[in-house]
Amino acid sequence: MRKLLLMISALCAVLTLVNCAGVPQSTGKGPVVLDIGHCIGAGGAVSARPVKGQRIQELEWWYRYVYYTKRVIQQAGYEVRVINRGNPPEPGTELAALARRARVLHMRKPDNGERYPSRYVRDRVASGIISADYAIYSRASCAVFLHHNSGRGWTRGASPSLIICNRHNGRRLGACLASSLENRILNHGMPNGGRGCSVVPRYVDADRSAGWMNACDDAGIPAAVVEAAFLNNAGHVAYLADEANARKYAEAVGHGIVDYLRRYGHERRRYRTDLSEPDEGSFGYAAESRRLEVPGAWHLL
Ligand SMILES: [Zn+2]
Numbered sequence: 001m002r003k004l005l006l007m008i009s010a011l012c013a014v015l016t017l018v019n020c021a022g023v024p025q026s027t028g029k030g031p032v033v034l035d036i037g038h039c040i041g042a043g044g045a046v047s048a049r050p051v052k053g054q055r056i057q058e059l060e061w062w063y064r065y066v067y068y069t070k071r072v073i074q075q076a077g078y079e080v081r082v083i084n085r086g087n088p089p090e091p092g093t094e095l096a097a098l099a100r101r102a103r104v105l106h107m108r109k110p111d112n113g114e115r116y117p118s119r120y121v122r123d124r125v126a127s128g129i130i131s132a133d134y135a136i137y138s139r140a141s142c143a144v145f146l147h148h149n150s151g152r153g154w155t156r157g158a159s160p161s162l163i164i165c166n167r168h169n170g171r172r173l174g175a176c177l178a179s180s181l182e183n184r185i186l187n188h189g190m191p192n193g194g195r196g197c198s199v200v201p202r203y204v205d206a207d208r209s210a211g212w213m214n215a216c217d218d219a220g221i222p223a224a225v226v227e228a229a230f231l232n233n234a235g236h237v238a239y240l241a242d243e244a245n246a247r248k249y250a251e252a253v254g255h256g257i258v259d260y261l262r263r264y265g266h267e268r269r270r271y272r273t274d275l276s277e278p279d280e281g282s283f284g285y286a287a288e289s290r291r292l293e294v295p296g297a298w299h300l301l
């Protein structure tokens with residue numbers, strides 16, 4: 001009995017220590033995490049008009065081409081893990097074969113837009129935050145969320161191609177991704193009206209994707225969302241629908257990541273050390289934070 005009590009108290013001590021240690025810190029030596037955005041049943045944006053009888057969907061496109069992104073990074077000597085927050089595709093389907101080829105790890109948490117807190121950083125609330133949690137768990141050297149855009153920026157004539165990044169650790173990663181796409185893809189085969197690719201840091205959780213970005217930032221993980229191609233732009237869709245071009249695009253993302261790791265991967269990371277102090281980016285979703293009883297929410301909301 002005494003032995004059992006001792007064991008229980010030792011276990012409690014370990015759990016308390018783990019709790020105090022807060023968010024695991026990435027030192028830059030972990031794997032590159034590539035996250036296929038969206039999931040089966042909610043596949044993201046779809047091109048308006050079919051090209052060669054096919055429409056492009058974000059989810060399906062990245063299942064098909066993430067393999068080429070991964071290969072570029074592996075060939076440069078870095079470990080890569082491809083993840084998706086949803087359920088695996090139906091066995092025997094083409095999607096299942098594509099997922100197997102890229103060795104996609106499925107988190108089996110399709111969330112249909114429902115928001116929930118990170119298990120490591122409780123005041124970061126977002127849908128799909130399980131992908132950021134995986135990056136934190138694996139102490140990723142960086143995390144890149146693979147998407148295409150469909151916003152209205154294009155039709156408004158601004159410079160719409162963008163890479164979103166986290167504000168403390170992600171700017172250099174964002175810049176490397178943007179320049180790789182500018183040097184290889186945008187206006188080099190993919191018509192982009194002579195415009196480049198901007199890098200946009202986001203840190204208010206209510207902004208789309210900022211919740212994942214912030215959780216990664218807290219753990220010292222540079223993170224970026226690729227939103228450079230537009231599925232509501234006919235020129236972009238025609239480019240992405242071509243097999244050789246699509247590979248080139250996916251590879252350009254890989255080259256951007258390799259460039260970042262080689263030049264800056266060893267740089268010191270910035271961590272959030274006091275998890276009891278929420279920052280101004282937290283609690284973008286005030287109602288959810290209250291409903292979920294997110295610690296610390298009471299004095300900000
Ligand atoms: Zn998307």
